[in-house]
Amino acid sequence: MEGSIRIMTLDWVVSPARLAGAAGLVFAYAALCARVAWVARQKRIDIARDNDVPGNQAQGPAVLVVYASQTGQAEGIARESARMLRECGLRVTLLPIDGLNKAHLAGHERSLWIVSTTGEGDAPDHALRFVQQVLPTNADLRGHHAQVLALGDREYQQFCAFGEQIQQWLVAQGANSELLCVDNMDRATLQTWQSRVNALARECQGDAGESQPLPALREDWLLAPASRMFTLQARRLLNPGSEGGALYGLDWVAANGELPEWQSGDLVSLSVPADPEHARDYSIASIMADGYLQMLVRQSTREDGTPGVASGWLCTGVQIGEQCALTVRQHSSFRLGDNARRPLVLIGNGSGLAGLLSHIRARIEAGRGDQWLVYGERSPAQDAICGEQLEQWLRAGQIERLDRAWSRDGGRRTYVQDVLLAQADELRRWIERGATIYVCGSLQGMGQGVHAALKQVLGDECVQALTQSGRYRRDVY
Ligand SMILES: Cc1cc2nc3c(=O)[nH]c(=O)nc-3n(C[C@H](O)[C@H](O)[C@H](O)COP(=O)(O)OP(=O)(O)OC[C@H]3O[C@@H](n4cnc5c(N)ncnc54)[C@H](O)[C@@H]3O)c2cc1C
Numbered sequence: 380m381e382g383s384i385r386i387m388t389l390d391w392v393v394s395p396a397r398l399a400g401a402a403g404l405v406f407a408y409a410a411l412c413a414r415v416a417w418v419a420r421q422k423r424i425d426i427a428r429d430n431d432v433p434g435n436q437a438q439g440p441a442v443l444v445v446y447a448s449q450t451g452q453a454e455g456i457a458r459e460s461a462r463m464l465r466e467c468g469l470r471v472t473l474l475p476i477d478g479l480n481k482a483h484l485a486g487h488e489r490s491l492w493i494v495s496t497t498g499e500g501d502a503p504d505h506a507l508r509f510v511q512q513v514l515p516t517n518a519d520l521r522g523h524h525a526q527v528l529a530l531g532d533r534e535y536q537q538f539c540a541f542g543e544q545i546q547q548w549l550v551a552q553g554a555n556s557e558l559l560c561v562d563n564m565d566r567a568t569l570q571t572w573q574s575r576v577n578a579l580a581r582e583c584q585g586d587a588g589e590s591q592p593l594p595a596l597r598e599d600w601l602l603a604p605a606s607r608m609f610t611l612q613a614r615r616l617l618n619p620g621s622e623g624g625a626l627y628g629l630d631w632v633a634a635n636g637e638l639p640e641w642q643s644g645d646l647v648s649l650s651v652p653a654d655p656e657h658a659r660d661y662s663i664a665s666i667m668a669d670g671y672l673q674m675l676v677r678q679s680t681r682e683d684g685t686p687g688v689a690s691g692w693l694c695t696g697v698q699i700g701e702q703c704a705l706t707v708r709q710h711s712s713f714r715l716g717d718n719a720r721r722p723l724v725l726i727g728n729g730s731g732l733a734g735l736l737s738h739i740r741a742r743i744e745a746g747r748g749d750q751w752l753v754y755g756e757r758s759p760a761q762d763a764i765c766g767e768q769l770e771q772w773l774r775a776g777q778i779e780r781l782d783r784a785w786s787r788d789g790g791r792r793t794y795v796q797d798v799l800l801a802q803a804d805e806l807r808r809w810i811e812r813g814a815t816i817y818v819c820g821s822l823q824g825m826g827q828g829v830h831a832a833l834k835q836v837l838g839d840e841c842v843q844a845l846t847q848s849g850r851y852r853r854d855v856y
């Protein structure tokens with residue numbers, strides 16, 4: 380027995396294929412580390428650009444504004460807060476949390492933190508380095524004044540958990556910090572934030588003294604993002620006969636003929652007549668060159684059997700030719716950005732195809748076909764969503780590889796994470812080629828299963844390095 384183990388071990392050690400594979404992974408990991416360093420440098424350039432704005436050369440008191448955002452809402456509020464403070468003459472440094480270091484904190488007496496919680500009580504993906512390298516350490520923040528705005532949703536068990544974590548850390552470091560938690564972008568709580576930022580601006584202006592007169596404060600600056608009227612042009616049932624929830628493709632055209640700008644990966648937000656208070660987000664499946672804004676909407680059913688409010692209205696309520704106000708939302712963490720120059724591994728299920736389709740279309744428009752789509756649905760007979768289109772792109776070389784996982788194909792149940800495990804060598808090769816991974820669709824089951832499979836195939840450190848360097852992006856809900 381012992382002998383056979385030794386032989387197996389020796390086999391493993393000397394096998395040229397294994398050696399080449401291991402060397403490849405080591406090389407890929409080293410390249411990734413170099414990439415993390417490059418991204419950090421690029422981040423510094425981006426931060427400098429973000430802060431090199433008119434008005435920021437003011438000599439007024441300095442305020443640090445930090446954000447951590449998964450789907451862009453916290454980033455939007457941070458940008459608005461920073462803009463208002465600059466307008467009233469303060470020196471503002473606006474930073475994504477991955478660009479923050481202790482020197483920034485030491486160099487400021489006042490800071491604003493706008494942070495969301497994602498997953499199950501988790502920090503946004505781009506906060507990984509901060510969570511691992513800054514939160515476990517100490518900083519002397521005595522005398523520092525902070526305001527934390529935590530975005531969350533009470534439907535989740537760990538409401539505003541990441542905001543709470545930041546607040547606890549700041550207080551433990553001696554900072555005088557105040558926390559405000561927002562449930563589902565509640566307008567009244569956001570108004571409170573606006574008042575607090577106004578109070579901070581007045582205090583800073585007071586500190587500047589009368590020798591340095593500063594511009595007047597604009598009281599009502601935290602406006603709801605601008606929406607545009609769209610007309611529903613077409614709606615198609617994409618999975619007739621499916622045992623799962625109906626999935627519809629909806630095409631919207633701009634009512635005034637002028638589309639707002641968006642990039643692949645962005646979101647569209649809308650409020651429906653039955654619930655004007657709470658907007659819902661949908662991934663945009665089309666690109667601007669298509670001339671219309673496309674959504675893929677799954678008709679959802681609640682636990683009590685009643686239809687979901689927004690998806691019900693979109694799938695069966697709104698009529699062709701009817702108008703609706705839509706807000707296009709920048710989704711920085713799921714855009715292509717620098718990754719436009721890399722091969723892509725696109726992984727998703729169900730309505731998650733929407734976010735992946737927009738990237739495929741953007742790449743085809745840019746003349747690139749080095750993308751691998753791994754897509755999961757129920758049955759090949761009823762749920763081959765956009766099947767002909769995908770096959771055609773594959774034949775034309777506009778998709779390099781297409782794998783579909785069917786969870787109800789006779790007795791077999793295959794999920795996208797199973798494809799990743801079965802194609803482990805292929806996945807490693809794509810990562811060695813410099814690919815970026817985009818995941819879109821359900822968090823439960825798919826998002827978590829894919830994350831576990833990636834860690835199994837690539838290793839924890841590699842997945843962390845991919846996250847930090849922006850080569851692992853998620854739009855899971
Ligand atoms: C980033 C992102 C991208 C998404 N992309 C897509 C996509 O491309 N396609 C797709 O089909 N779905 C997508 N979704 C899901 C979509 O936003 C909706 O959640 C889904 O359509 C179900 O909404 P519903 O109104 O039909 O269901 P409902 O059960 O009526 O509502 C769903 C959620 O809305 C909130 N809500 C409803 N009523 C209230 C209330 N009275 N008070 C407070 N909160 C309330 C709750 O959080 C509830 O869980 C995405 C979600 C996110 C976060």
Ligand SMILES: Cc1cc2nc3c(=O)[nH]c(=O)nc-3n(C[C@H](O)[C@H](O)[C@H](O)COP(=O)(O)O)c2cc1C
Nearest residue numbers: 448449450451452453495498500531532535538539
């Ligand atoms: C997949 C997903 C998971 C979420 N998990 C939590 C959570 O665990 N706790 C919480 O309070 N809010 C949670 N939320 C709600 C978000 O924090 C909230 O929608 C916030 O406004 C998003 O801000 P952002 O766009 O800046 O990321 C979650 C939202 C999504 C889409």
